[in-house]
Each structure stands twice: as C-alpha cells, then as structure tokens.
Amino acid sequence: MEWFRSIMLPPQGSAFAGEVDTLYMFLFWLSAVLFLGIGGAAIYFAWRYRYTPGRVTPHITHNTTLEIVWSVLPLLLCGVIFFWGLNDWMKYAVAPGESMEIQITAKKWLWTFEYPDGSRTANEIHVPINKPVKFIMTSEDVLHDFFVPDMRVKHDIVPGRYTQVWFTPTVLGKHHVTCAEYCGKGHSDMTATLVVDNEPDFKKWLETGGDDWKNYPPEKWGEMQREQKGCATCHSIDGTKGQGPTWKGIYGTMVEMNDGKSYLVDDAYLQESMLQPNAKIVKGFEAIMPSFQGLLHPQDIRGLIAYIKTLK
Amino acid sequence: MAQALTHSDPHIGDRPRPAKNYLNATTGIWSWMTTVDHKRIGVMYLVAVSSAFFVGGMFALLVRLTLLTPSHKLFGKVLIDADTYNRVFTLHGAIMVFLFIIPSVPGSLANFVLPLMLGAKDVAFPRLNLASFYLWCTGAILAVTSMIVGAVDTGWTFYTPYSTTTQSSVGLMTMAVFILGFSSIFTGLNFIATVHKLRAPGMGWFDMPLFVWGTYATAIIQVLATPVLGITMVLLALERVFNIGIFDPKIGGDPVLFQHFFWFYSHPAVYIMIVPGMAIISEIIPTFSRKTIFGYKAIAYSSVALALLGFLVWGHHMFVAGQSELATVVFSALTFLVAIPSGVKLFNWLATMYKGNISLETPMLYGISFILLFAIGGLTGIFLGALSTDIHLTDTYFVVAHFHYVMMGGTVIAFIGGVHYWWPKITGRMYSEKWGRIGCSLVFIGFNMTFLTQFFLGSKGMPRRYYNYLEQYQPLHAFSTFGSWVLGMGLFITAAYLLASLRKPMDAPDNPWGGTTMEWLTSSPPIEHNFEEQPVLEHEPYDYRPRVKKHA
Numbered sequence: 001m002e003w004f005r006s007i008m009l010p011p012q013g014s015a016f017a018g019e020v021d022t023l024y025m026f027l028f029w030l031s032a033v034l035f036l037g038i039g040g041a042a043i044y045f046a047w048r049y050r051y052t053p054g055r056v057t058p059h060i061t062h063n064t065t066l067e068i069v070w071s072v073l074p075l076l077l078c079g080v081i082f083f084w085g086l087n088d089w090m091k092y093a094v095a096p097g098e099s100m101e102i103q104i105t106a107k108k109w110l111w112t113f114e115y116p117d118g119s120r121t122a123n124e125i126h127v128p129i130n131k132p133v134k135f136i137m138t139s140e141d142v143l144h145d146f147f148v149p150d151m152r153v154k155h156d157i158v159p160g161r162y163t164q165v166w167f168t169p170t171v172l173g174k175h176h177v178t179c180a181e182y183c184g185k186g187h188s189d190m191t192a193t194l195v196v197d198n199e200p201d202f203k204k205w206l207e208t209g210g211d212d213w214k215n216y217p218p219e220k221w222g223e224m225q226r227e228q229k230g231c232a233t234c235h236s237i238d239g240t241k242g243q244g245p246t247w248k249g250i251y252g253t254m255v256e257m258n259d260g261k262s263y264l265v266d267d268a269y270l271q272e273s274m275l276q277p278n279a280k281i282v283k284g285f286e287a288i289m290p291s292f293q294g295l296l297h298p299q300d301i302r303g304l305i306a307y308i309k310t311l312k
Numbered sequence: 313m314a315q316a317l318t319h320s321d322p323h324i325g326d327r328p329r330p331a332k333n334y335l336n337a338t339t340g341i342w343s344w345m346t347t348v349d350h351k352r353i354g355v356m357y358l359v360a361v362s363s364a365f366f367v368g369g370m371f372a373l374l375v376r377l378t379l380l381t382p383s384h385k386l387f388g389k390v391l392i393d394a395d396t397y398n399r400v401f402t403l404h405g406a407i408m409v410f411l412f413i414i415p416s417v418p419g420s421l422a423n424f425v426l427p428l429m430l431g432a433k434d435v436a437f438p439r440l441n442l443a444s445f446y447l448w449c450t451g452a453i454l455a456v457t458s459m460i461v462g463a464v465d466t467g468w469t470f471y472t473p474y475s476t477t478t479q480s481s482v483g484l485m486t487m488a489v490f491i492l493g494f495s496s497i498f499t500g501l502n503f504i505a506t507v508h509k510l511r512a513p514g515m516g517w518f519d520m521p522l523f524v525w526g527t528y529a530t531a532i533i534q535v536l537a538t539p540v541l542g543i544t545m546v547l548l549a550l551e552r553v554f555n556i557g558i559f560d561p562k563i564g565g566d567p568v569l570f571q572h573f574f575w576f577y578s579h580p581a582v583y584i585m586i587v588p589g590m591a592i593i594s595e596i597i598p599t600f601s602r603k604t605i606f607g608y609k610a611i612a613y614s615s616v617a618l619a620l621l622g623f624l625v626w627g628h629h630m631f632v633a634g635q636s637e638l639a640t641v642v643f644s645a646l647t648f649l650v651a652i653p654s655g656v657k658l659f660n661w662l663a664t665m666y667k668g669n670i671s672l673e674t675p676m677l678y679g680i681s682f683i684l685l686f687a688i689g690g691l692t693g694i695f696l697g698a699l700s701t702d703i704h705l706t707d708t709y710f711v712v713a714h715f716h717y718v719m720m721g722g723t724v725i726a727f728i729g730g731v732h733y734w735w736p737k738i739t740g741r742m743y744s745e746k747w748g749r750i751g752c753s754l755v756f757i758g759f760n761m762t763f764l765t766q767f768f769l770g771s772k773g774m775p776r777r778y779y780n781y782l783e784q785y786q787p788l789h790a791f792s793t794f795g796s797w798v799l800g801m802g803l804f805i806t807a808a809y810l811l812a813s814l815r816k817p818m819d820a821p822d823n824p825w826g827g828t829t830m831e832w833l834t835s836s837p838p839i840e841h842n843f844e845e846q847p848v849l850e851h852e853p854y855d856y857r858p859r860v861k862k863h864a
Contacts, residue, residue, distance in 0.1 A: 051671035057603035085698030149773025160561025188778035
C-alpha cells in the first residue's frame with residue numbers, strides 16, 4: 001500500500017511522519033467506507049424507492065434504539081480517533097531534552113537560522129541525521145509558519161513571542177521548507193531548503209559553509225546564492241522594480257541615494273550593501289533589507305559580486 | 313393556466329395565479345424600496361446576495377485561472393501578479409462569507425418562507441427587517457468602495473499584525489464587516505421574536521417545520537456571536553487609527569488574541585452558514601420522499617446542539633497558532649462532539665428516504681447532492697479535528713477543500729436547492745425541469761473536480777494562499793481549474809433558466825411538490841397578506857398519511 005500512501009502524502013522524513021501517516025491512512029479508509037455507506041444508501045434508496053404514482057409511504061416517525069445506536073457508535077469512534085491523535089501529538093508537543101537547538105528568525109520574506117555556535121544561514125538549514133533538533137522561532141514582523149511537509153510538522157511563528165517545533169530527521173538529503181501562514185506579497189516565495197547530512201558532513205558544513213562552491217565558477221555560484229539566500233525575493237535581474245533595486249546593469253553606474261549623494265556601484269559598495277544594507281539607501285526605496293553579516297561566507301559575497309557584474 | 317406536473321399527488325391544491333399578489337399589490341420602484349413585506353424583502357435579499365455570489369464567484373474563477381500554471385502566464389502574459397492575486401483571493405473570501413453565505417438563506421429564503429410556514433402575516437418587526445436589508449446594502453457599498461480605493465490583501469481572516477500594518481484599505485472593509493454584522497443581528501432578532509410570538513393557532517414548538525427550527529437555531533447564533541465580531545473589528549480599527557496596542561506586539565499587543573476573538577465569532581458563523589442549509593434539506597427530503605421525516609425531534613435538537621457546540625470549538629482553528637497545549641487538547645476533544653449532531657442529521661435524512669416514494673426533481677437532486685458532499689465535508693473534518701494529522705494538514709489546501717465541501721457543497725448547494733424548491737412559491741412560475749437537472753449535474757461534477765483535487769494538493773503539502781507553487785503540483789492545480797469552469801458553467805446555466813422562467817411564463821400551482829407545510833396552503837405567488845384566512849394547524853408537519861383534504 002506504500003504506493004497508495006505516496007499518492008496522497010509526501011515522503012516520510014522522520015519517525016513522526018510515519019505515525020501521522022498511519023492515522024491519516026486509517027482515517028482515509030474509515031472515511032471511504034463511511035462515505036460509500038452514506039452515499040450508497042442515498043443513491044440506492046433513490047433508486048429502490050423511486051416514485052410510483054399513488055403509492056402510500058409508511059408513517060415511520062422514529063426508532064429510539066436505532067437513534068441511540070447511531071449516536072453512540074460514532075461517539076465511541078470519535079473518542080478512539082481523538083486519543084489516537086492526542087497520543088501522537090504529545091510527541092510533537094514535547095521536544096527531547098538533548099535536542100540540538102536552532103533559532104529561527106522569520107521576516108518578510110526571509111528565513112534566518114542560527115546555530116548553537118553562532119553561525120547563521122539564510123533559507124538553508126543543515127541538520128545531522130537521527131539527532132533530535134528543536135527550532136526556537138520568532139518573527140520580526142508579521143505571522144509566519146514553519147512547515148516541513150516531509151517531517152509532518154508545522155507551527156506558527158508569532159512576533160513578540162517564541163514558539164517551538166522539533167523533529168528527528170531520518171532521511172538524508174534535501175527537504176522542502178515553506179511558510180504556511182499568509183504574510184503578504186512574497187508569502188509563496190518564502191521557502192527554504194532543509195538538508196539532512198551525516199554527522200561529519202554536518203560538522204564540516206557548519207565550519208566552512210561546505211565546499212560545494214568549489215564545483216562552480218564564481219558567477220554561477222553567485223547566481224545560486226541569489227535564489228538560496230533570498231536575494232531574488234526583492235532584487236530582480238530583468239530591470240523590474242521590486243522591494244529593492246534591480247541588479248540589472250547596476251555595476252559600474254552612479255546611483256543616487258535618498259540623501260541626494262551619489263555613489264559608484266563597485267565591489268566595495270556591493271559588499272557594504274550586503275553586510276550593512278542600511279548604510280546607504282537608494283533613492284525611491286525603503287530601509288527594509290536585513291543585514292547578511294554572518295549569513296554570507298566570503299565565497300558567497302565574491303560569487304554574488306561576480307554574478308552582478310555579468311548582468312548587463 | 314396551471315401546468316400539470318410530472319406526477320399527481322393528493323396534496324396538490326390548485327388555484328389560478330391570483331391577479332393581485334404581493335408582487336403587484338403596489339407598483340413602482342418606491343413601493344419596493346419602502347416595503348415592509350417580508351416577501352418583498354426576501355426577494356430583494358435574493359437578488360442582492362445572488363449578485364454578491366456572482367462577484368465572489370468571478371473572483372474565484374480568477375483565483376483558479378491564476379493557478380492554472382506555475383508561471384501564471386496566459387497567452388504569453390502574466391495577467392495577475394502576486395499582489396493582485398492576494399487581493400483577489402481576499403475579496404473572494406470576504407465577499408462570499410460576509411456578503412453572500414451568511415445572509416444568503418436567512419435573508420432571502422427564510423425571510424420569505426418563515427412567516428408563511430408559521431401561518432403568520434409577516435415577521436415580528438417588519439421595519440427592522442427592512443433596516444437589516446439596508447444595512448446589508450450599506451455594507452456592500454463600503455466593501456465595493458474598499459475594492460476601488462485599494463482592495464484588502466489580508467485574507468478574509470484579517471489576521472494581525474499583517475492587517476494592522478498593510479497599506480490596503482482594511483479600515484473600509486472592517487467597517488463593512490461591522491455593519492454587515494448588524495444586518496445579521498437584526499435578522500436574527502426578528503426571527504427569534506417571530507418564532508416565539510407568531511406561530512399559527514395550535515402550532516406548538518414541535519409542530520414547527522424543521523426549516524423553522526434550523527432558522528431559529530441560526531438566529532440564536534447570529535444574535536449571540538456576531539457582536540464579538542463587531543467588537544473585534546472596532547478594536548482592529550482602534551489599533552490602526554489610534555495606534556493603541558491590542559494585537560500588534562510592536563506596540564504591546566498580542567496577535568494570538570485577535571485570532572481568539574476572530575474565531576470566537578467565525579466558528580459559530582460556520583454554523584450560521586450550515587445550519588440553515590441543513591434546515592432546507594430537512595424540508596426537501598421528506599417532500600420528495602413523500603414520507604414523514606424520520607426523527608423529527610432529533611433533527612430539531614441537533615440544530616440547537618450544533619448552535620451551542622459551535623461556541624465551544626473556536627480553538628480548533630489555532631492548533632498550531634500558539635495557544636496553550638491544554639487549550640489545544642480540550643478544543644480537539646470538543647470538536648469531535650460536533651460530529652454527532654451532524655451525523656445524526658445525515659442518518660435521519662437517509663432513514664426518511666427509506667421506503668419513501670422518491671421522485672428526483674431538481675430540488676431533490678440538490679438534496680441528494682448535499683448528502684453526498686456534506687458527508688465528504690464532514691468526514692474530512694475528522695482529519696482536521698485529530699491533533700496529529702491536523703498539524704500536517706492545517707493551513708494547506710486540505711483545509712481549503714474541506715471548508716468548501718461544507719460551505720459550498722453544503723450551504724450553497726442547499727441554498728440553490730431551496731431556491732428551486734420555493735421558486736414556484738416566490739415567483740409563481742415553474743422553471744425548466746430539464747435544464748434544472750442539467751444545471752445540477754454540471755454543478756455537482758464541476759464542484760467535485762475543483763475541490764476533491766484540493767484534498768490531494770493539501771495532503772501533499774501545498775500551503776494555501778500561495779501564488780507561486782512547485783512544479784509537481786501543476787497537474788492537480790490545472791485539473792482543479794478545469795473543474796471551476798464546469799462549475800461556473802453549471803451556475804450560469806442555472807441563473808439563465810431561472811431568469812428565463814420569469815420571462816416565458818409557466819404558471820406554478822399552489823403546491824407543485826405536494827409539500828405539507830403551511831407555505832403551500834397559500835397561492836403561488838402569495839397574496840400580500842400571505843393567507844386569505846388565518847391558517848390553523850391540522851396535522852403535524854410532513855404527515856403523508858392519506859386524509860381528507862380541507863384546502864382545495
């Protein structure tokens with residue numbers, strides 16, 4: 001029946017996912033049977049007792065036994081489902097004490113993850129396999145929601161308070177992370193990648209940001225960073241105006257700031273714009289970009305600058 | 313000339329269409345605008361809410377069209393960008409909920425039928441009834457204005473702090489919702505008083521048609537829950553205008569508090585929507601089965617039970633929103649209780665059909681459609697009531713599909729069924745039965761194509777309110793969009809033949825379906841004061857035992 005489950009549900013990335021799916025599939029089959037019973041009865045009666053002129057129908061007003069049965073049986077069934085759901089949910093609600101803690105800061109429309117050693121990433125999280133990991137989440141602006149379909153977990157992220165969610169990943173590789181609480185224009189682009197690594201790979205990635213970048217020319221790596229780090233949400237590459245200035249053709253031009261001064265867009269300017277974005281604000285835009293200090297490794301900044309240079 | 317119907321029935325009374333009836337008793341637009349006749353107000357409501365349904369439906373088609381492909385391109389062009397999309401789905405939801413579904417059955421059908429069913433001349437407060445309609449109009453005008461000056465982009469739920477910080481015209485829209493709330497309260501108050509005071513001589517509480525019971529239960533929710541929505545909207549306005557920190561944490565508020573307030577109204581509002589729908593079905597099923605209703609008291613009490621339970625389950629919208637764990641568990645347990653009265657109604661309708669004498673005219677087709685669709689809506693509710701599965705499914709298309717099965721597959725299908733059921737009484741005309749069946753089939757098929765698909769999208773992990781989506785969801789999205797076209801076509805056909813029945817008259821008899829409730833005793837359309845003489849209760853409702861007919 002695995003193929004049938006996979007029609008309806010995403011791959012299972014955690015033990016919790018398996019438990020949720022068991023209840024889901026139970027409910028699916030239960031609903032299917034009940035629906036066929038109810039719908040089948042309606043259609044069968046409509047056919048079996050179809051209209052014949054003049055036929056007199058029996059005057060059946062009620063049947064107390066029957067009515068008690070069809071009230072109490074569903075109630076019992078509902079009780080079972082409630083406790084089943086509760087039992088699994090308790091595991092979701094309480095994170096194990098030895099969990100690794102990752103802080104999530106959500107804002108329109110960027111995910112930032114901070115590890116216990118202080119290193120930060122944007123829109124990409126790496127976690128070690130088979131270790132419980134707990135996310136402590138808060139928002140800088142409106143409501144967001146951390147949803148990892150493969151793990152079957154989801155929780156709102158509320159400004160002004162901390163919420164948490166946890167899971168133990170059991171499947172190596174990439175999993176999709178997505179915002180599930182409406183947060184405005186970039187809501188559907190507020191996605192991230194969860195990468196489940198082996199322990200050694202994870203440690204190495206944490207120190208250096210991984211060495212994946214060595215496989216690409218700098219401008220290609222920069223193009224990938226634009227998507228991955230969330231630059232693309234606000235900065236277009238085709239000249240259209242987004243939340244921030246487009247990157248098309250900006251390198252080497254003079255740009256006017258909202259205080260009237262103009263600056264040359266060169267490597268130094270671009271680096272400053274990434275790390276201290278609010279030092280200079282281009283005319284016509286708001287100071288809304290978060291700092292990427294600590295989020296971008298040196299190879300990322302080099303790549304992004306190389307990429308912007310190619311955008312004529 | 314009255315048209316002979318497909319079947320003969322001992323209960324059909326038949327008089328020629330009265331020359332003077334409520335439609336032409338007085339003439340001129342002013343006589344309509346100042347009318348206090350519940351029948352005319354019902355008709356005006358019917359036109360008004362149908363117009364709102366049309367506008368909301370257009371937005372729905374736009375939503376589906378946008379999601380046809382992940383690139384959103386049609387003929388090589390992006391028609392709707394993310395910003396516009398957010399406004400379109402917000403307007404779809406807000407219009408459908410506040411301007412259409414909530415006032416739909418109470419404002420139009422109940423307004424028309426309830427006094428007739430009670431054997432009354434009018435509702436208890438005819439002027440309040442007219443005021444309620446004009447409040448609806450005021451709310452509608454504000455809502456339309458808000459669309460023009462900068463349509464809201466918050467989702468129909470207005471969640472804070474997004475709604476207190478967005479530039480769109482949240483102020484106007486919340487004012488519209490506030491005023492529409494009062495329209496709803498006035499209607500509810502009126503019906504409560506009417507049911508208590510204006511029943512025909514001899515009609516006790518358990519002699520009332522079940523439609524009256526449903527409307528009464530609904531009225532209680534309207535009166536008790538709607539003020540909370542009003543208060544919430546005022547608080548939202550205070551925060552936006554005077555920067556008083558109530559919901560926005562930046563100025564000391566709590567966004568989760570807003571959700572509690574909002575759902576404290578909006579969950580009972582779900583029952584404001586569905587209970588009248590169930591009430592219509594409780595009329596249609598016995599009439600077309602020509603058999604007395606099974607479990608009258610159980611159906612009556614289950615309406616009241618739903619109305620009361622509806623107040624205790626609002627927290628099930630917030631399992632992952634940050635309410636306390638204890639609250640989450642309690643709300644989940646209470647939510648399962650809702651399944652019982654809902655199930656009881658379904659079983660009672662089926663038992664009514666058992667050994668009936670069932671004909672499948674258009675209203676009954678909608679009645680059976682309701683049973684099938686509401687069963688799916690109800691059963692999928694179990695997935696969302698159970699805590700662990702809800703964690704995965706909430707805020708995805710699964711929820712969207714679930715509530716469309718209840719709201720559209722339930723309430724709207726019942727509403728359309730009710731419009732067909734009482735159309736002969738309201739207009740004095742019969743519509744084309746053939747086109748009625750075609751329309752119903754298209755609506756049923758199109759609806760399932762559109763929304764059954766969305767359960768799979770949701771359980772696969774597709775979040776709701778998404779403009780961009782992953783390539784893998786495209787086939788399901790496309791299928792859903794095709795379904796929306798079939799559904800739209802069905803609804804257009806329905807509107808067309810109903811309107812055509814006015815232009816190309818086929819007079820309706822007094823009691824085309826052989827109904828046993830009092831509205832069928834008067835002429836079609838009724839005279840201005842409803843009945844020639846005060847009707848007196850002669851038998852319980854839905855009594856199909858052969859008897860000597862007194863009204864002929």
